Amino acid sequence: MPGLIIRPMTPEDVPAAERLSDEGFYELDTRMSRPSWPAPERRGDRGSERWVERTQHFLRTDPGGCWVAEEETGPVGFATSFVRDTTWFLATYVVRPGLQGRGIGRTLLEAALQHGRGCLHGMLAASSDPKAVRRYHLAGFALHPQMFLTGRVDRSAIPAIDRVREGSASDTDLMNSVDRQTRGAARGPDHEFLQRAFRVIVSDTPTGSGYAYLGDKAAAVALAATNRRTAARLLWTALADAPADKDVNVFHVTAANQWAIDVGMAARLELHQDGYLGLRGMKPPTPYLHDGALL
């Protein structure tokens, strides 16, 4: 690829990367969309702002994990990744539509993977794009199909829930312990980012602990617990909290997380499949629902 350079991302690249990622994922969602799935949407102002903040967060914590592909015309792709404990995570990875399938993605992913060369484990959320799935398979990631639940919650099915409370920064040590138990790596600084962006709820009883960040597009942006009963309690709280007059979504459900399907079915949501959890050197975390980029 004459004229292509792969270079470290800088804070000045972030706004252009945000536009490129919105364009790339909208094109992908339109290409892969199926009837009865949530309709493809361009990212709104709030989503763009959050994307920029999240990528700036990665640039601060992991400047060596964030790479840009550039041609004479300017940036044409990027990959952002980060390391927590002994796990490498891929946050975002896009090549401009129209330029995909020419090898740009391969060189970008190789650069990002270098950042995790000392890591025992790897984790990423793969889209259903066959090009992405091929790249991850070739990089040694096992691909675990993911499901999602969507629809209007049957409010009459919501059980009485207790032992769930508002969380705060003072729960971060507890949350990091739950992360280590479920996915082998604490979120560390990512909790600060998540706590700025989302409401967090916590359940901490003598038999089980867990937390969930509540979002708007996803009822639970990220959820982790030490047992299924605690996870189900947190997910029910997230569903009960969602607006009654709108469809809700529960994303990134792997087969290892049947407890989430039990809850979704009881709430009369529809079950569909989309994308994969890509894992290297680890089993699918459970009870666990990940956030696409922060995993």
Ligand SMILES: CC(C)(COP(=O)(O)OP(=O)(O)OC[C@H]1O[C@@H](n2cnc3c(N)ncnc32)[C@H](O)[C@@H]1OP(=O)(O)O)[C@@H](O)C(=O)NCCC(=O)NCCS
């Ligand atoms: C995923 C993505 C970043 C990869 O970048 P890319 O520049 O397209 O990747 P490459 O060209 O290096 O690799 C694509 C591979 O898929 C192959 N490929 C191309 N078209 C394909 C198709 N329709 N079906 C299956 N494989 C295909 C290519 O031949 C190549 O494999 P090879 O290296 O063995 O020849 C890019 O395609 C993209 O932005 N997709 C949309 C957004 C997305 O899904 N991002 C990943 C989020 S998890």
